[in-house]
Amino acid sequence: MSSSFGKLFRISTWGESHGGGVGVTVDGCPPRLPLEASDIQVELDRRRPGQSDIVTPRKEEDRCEILSGVFQGKTLGTPIAILVRNTDARPEAYREMETAFRPSHADFTYQCKYGIRNWEGGGRSSARETIGRVAAGAIAAKVLRTICPALEIIAFVKSVQEITFHADLDLLSRETVEANPVRCPDPSVAARMIERIKSVREQGDSVGGIIECVVRGLPPGLGEPIFDRLEADLAKAMLSIPATKGFEIGSGFIGSLLLGSEHNDRFVIRDGEVRTTTNFSGGVQGGISNGEAIVFRTAFKPTATIAKKQATVTVTGEETELAARGRHDPCVLPRAVPVVEAMTALVLCDHLLRQRATDALPRTSDF
Amino acid sequence: MSSSFGKLFRISTWGESHGGGVGVTVDGCPPRLPLEASDIQVELDRRRPGQSDIVTPRKEEDRCEILSGVFQGKTLGTPIAILVRNTDARPEAYREMETAFRPSHADFTYQCKYGIRNWEGGGRSSARETIGRVAAGAIAAKVLRTICPALEIIAFVKSVQEITFHADLDLLSRETVEANPVRCPDPSVAARMIERIKSVREQGDSVGGIIECVVRGLPPGLGEPIFDRLEADLAKAMLSIPATKGFEIGSGFIGSLLLGSEHNDRFVIRDGEVRTTTNFSGGVQGGISNGEAIVFRTAFKPTATIAKKQATVTVTGEETELAARGRHDPCVLPRAVPVVEAMTALVLCDHLLRQRATDALPRTSDF
């Protein structure tokens, strides 16, 4: 069950970095949605290695094949299976990891849990698994746009270490995010981030940072109170991405410093609709969307696999040192942006379908 | 589905603050566990209103009744249903909320989602719902202690606004947490927090803060890679608690400032076991526990319902002002501590049972 996500728009990923490939099955996609492989490929291309000089130089093309669920360019309502073959496998680069655990990586805990692990390329714990999420997210985003044409999901790199971009969220666009390889919308901040990433890579080290995501145009009423609150499902979605250490929505941790009278978002009537004057809530109240922009941030730690030599232990319990030889990202954030967007689309699409089922009886009058 | 949590140790809560009562059903509790109502009551008493002069003075005793699943003092393996009657209901105190939406509360979004809402006492969005979680968490904790006798789950108030306690996590104990009504283990910091809470209450205002939770004695190997990572399920659990805005584990947001070489937790052999020299990971690597202490923090916003007059709108779309008359907590954190612990116990107990099922085949040799 651990490799499935969602209740109604439900995805299941599979695959190791050095096995036959990686993929995903999407069960619950509504029928009659126009869908082609290119709809998915465009997002995979944003995630793939080798797209710029600040990410891993691995050569994977990550070409996707839709194996089922689509007929004559439209979804059938049946499971959509998507396959991406592994091509640039170099297991020999991981040979040391057969015996030594990378510090802060999943090597040790997989061994504890399963008593076995695929040490080639990190196996299932490799970020290659997120290919399936990005592919499924591209489909979810298409469903969302069909039902809510105004919906936009835009994630971007807010910070790399202490280098931080303070966004005017109203001015954000996919274009400004994609305008540079680090996916920070401000060109000058982006330049500093790129410089930092290149610098730490040269030192055989790595850096982390924060990705912010904004959702505009989401109707009110999505999210289920109690356990499946919108922010709870978003938190789970974000913390399920490798290398994440934190999640906050709206005012987040800083919000804990304010008084209630400062933090409460006043309601007003604007253009005939109930709106708020501020958005400390981040678009969610009581677990349910309120029609304002959803705004949340996710913290990523620095990549665990680094070229610098580190103390560690072996599978047989001896102390040793390890310096990674694989071709690793010095900073996962630029390639994590489409993953954050994909997981967001998956959560929202699932809740959109759930709300359709919940709201099954006629509304005799507007509230 | 929105009111259920867990896969194998699965709870379902129900109830509104001013209906017949609130409760929970626990499905999946192993049989033969000694269990009495007093095991549950002791935790409900930590959560209930009126326990000190810094929380709401409502008079609910919150006496629980075990309706099923226990026979002659032991669990049967069948669902355990627990009922707590509502007793101190005063719907008239909520009369204004029939027509006006409290800013930053769930009134507006429930109305959008359902087209109907129980405005008495907040209905389902009331924190009374967490009674069911605390009751179920008490059972989960008992299961955990039976299987892992060394396990301890200790949450405490780390900060109220900027007043912050920097804990030495090794010295924490349930006793120091319970030694004062604000549930901050340091007496002098606690005194300042209490003073602050009383002060803002006098002003008709409210404050938020941060709760930290530490889990000691958890064996390695719990948590499922990919979507049901331990930190992802903890994040969802925490963000499902009312008034939460953020979650972080281990190094959290601050961890995004470090270099990989600083952040990686080196493995060493200590007392014959694989351990780490630091714990930036917060006890979880690759989604799976590594045997170190689990450490995470949850941010709570200031209570939305305040006595101060605030601008808002009515159900029929007119602008108005609202000053709450109910008996509300000026700071939810002291009473949220047992809720954080309960949700933590629920996540861990579920993963413990899942790991038993996963690890079904004999391990022919230690790794």
Added chain:
Amino acid sequence: MSSSFGKLFRISTWGESHGGGVGVTVDGCPPRLPLEASDIQVELDRRRPGQSDIVTPRKEEDRCEILSGVFQGKTLGTPIAILVRNTDARPEAYREMETAFRPSHADFTYQCKYGIRNWEGGGRSSARETIGRVAAGAIAAKVLRTICPALEIIAFVKSVQEITFHADLDLLSRETVEANPVRCPDPSVAARMIERIKSVREQGDSVGGIIECVVRGLPPGLGEPIFDRLEADLAKAMLSIPATKGFEIGSGFIGSLLLGSEHNDRFVIRDGEVRTTTNFSGGVQGGISNGEAIVFRTAFKPTATIAKKQATVTVTGEETELAARGRHDPCVLPRAVPVVEAMTALVLCDHLLRQRATDALPRTSDF
């Protein structure tokens, strides 16, 4: 998980026959449905003991209390918790069962599975558990009737042993079913069934039979291909009722004797709609409703608990004899009719909500 049923309209039952009570929580009921306790009580009264002289004379009134989820006579969209207290408990009548296993009852298998069991009145394995199903089914039926006003679910006793009623399904009505205590629509067949039941009861024995259920007015398109086919979910629902041994839909087992050319239901256009000339399919093709009547049958074995003395063994492995002293039904079928209808309503309501979610995109043209 074993005590929950349904994906979107999801129920969870709890309770033992001699504990604090029995009940159910319904999660996923759409909001704004008019609902009162009397809507539920009328169905519980059809199921309760003591309603006629051919069922157990136990005196339970089975009064239900709605604890949550309803406000001012309408559902809130939140979980609906329903409680029925146990009143006529006589544990002493079950004292022998503390040590001896009733043949063909659940005593032995519960002991194997759980290592503990509530032997008073059968505990969780008592048919009292079906109270929760009937209560939830009454709500499901109300949702169905609101969305599909033409829908009718009518179950009846088709046979008691070899005494069989061959129904003209078009003439069936709830009134003819309820016209006699055995719930067989034909008065003369019903009289023979009643005579048989009384006769076997006098001998300290019991009988079984077959219940047929007809659903009229169900729209086409409900049911999910592959695993959650309509007939698969109905089969599971029926075989989850105590004492059932078989399920068949449409032509059923007899259908295996026909040629394809005899068995295939020809399509014709009738009143502008695609209809079939025969209904060997029982209203379901490829797992999906086709608009014809759903027709299925469920076989019930004779009640296991009988007054006649039978050989058995004790908990400690000694051979012994057992004659039940409890007040047991000599034939469960009359009281099982509302349970069959309830489980049918639960399956259909769940699939109706699922279809709403599946069919989320606009149909640009009729097929």
Added chain:
Amino acid sequence: MSSSFGKLFRISTWGESHGGGVGVTVDGCPPRLPLEASDIQVELDRRRPGQSDIVTPRKEEDRCEILSGVFQGKTLGTPIAILVRNTDARPEAYREMETAFRPSHADFTYQCKYGIRNWEGGGRSSARETIGRVAAGAIAAKVLRTICPALEIIAFVKSVQEITFHADLDLLSRETVEANPVRCPDPSVAARMIERIKSVREQGDSVGGIIECVVRGLPPGLGEPIFDRLEADLAKAMLSIPATKGFEIGSGFIGSLLLGSEHNDRFVIRDGEVRTTTNFSGGVQGGISNGEAIVFRTAFKPTATIAKKQATVTVTGEETELAARGRHDPCVLPRAVPVVEAMTALVLCDHLLRQRATDALPRTSDF
């Protein structure tokens, strides 16, 4: 969700008969199980077309590829994805079905439900979907055999129309079942069945029948009371197989003719164990296995797709006639035998893992 089955050992199938292929993902398989493609292929070969002269002559080899979840010949505990490419597609043979609905097939209901369908080869409703089930069932069977070495699952064709084999279940073996192409263990009955199948095929017609399945060596205690009873989950599993119309366990429908005193299975002590003298229960009591053989039967209707011309209607609502040109099985039962076994293995493996989780606390004494 409709294409997934199981709670802990969970499979998800995907694929249409004329798309890129069909496949399955198995999530929840315990780690360290020896597994190779040949373990799966042997079962697929029992299911594939063209294996004898009484089944469809289609030429599919159905070669499986394990894409993930296995490393150096052992399972990793991660999802196992299996792919079988479609090779002998002839969409032109299905051209008429683009416009005309086959009587008693899924063409019409898929069109109702989805507003679109893949008419080539029946698309998702094709029995090719069961490839995924058989592949996953082979893995489940291996898990079961590892944990319960004595376990045997043997299905066989009990009847083709009225030609019936009355088995001595103690003498059954996989070898006698596999000794002839119709998979009926008695050579003379098998010969008559084969003759009948060939005869109806010559007439352009089809026949149905009954498959019986026996499980020996299952430990007591598997199955969850209430909704996930072992017989309920088996009933769902069987009725989810295409062309099934009925399910019965133990005494089944005939059991409804007996008296309780005749039907009850007396307990005795045999070889120090609690056993029963008869097995009308079919190995399940109160939803839980009792250690006796599980015995159940599944009714299959005659194949819907036949060469004989039949009246039907078109997608646009005109009456027409249709004679199928595809290469169809005149009788699905011989190839359904491995599907019945696979679904049985999936149900049992899932319940075995669930029981491990349920039985988490130490048993202080044997009961």
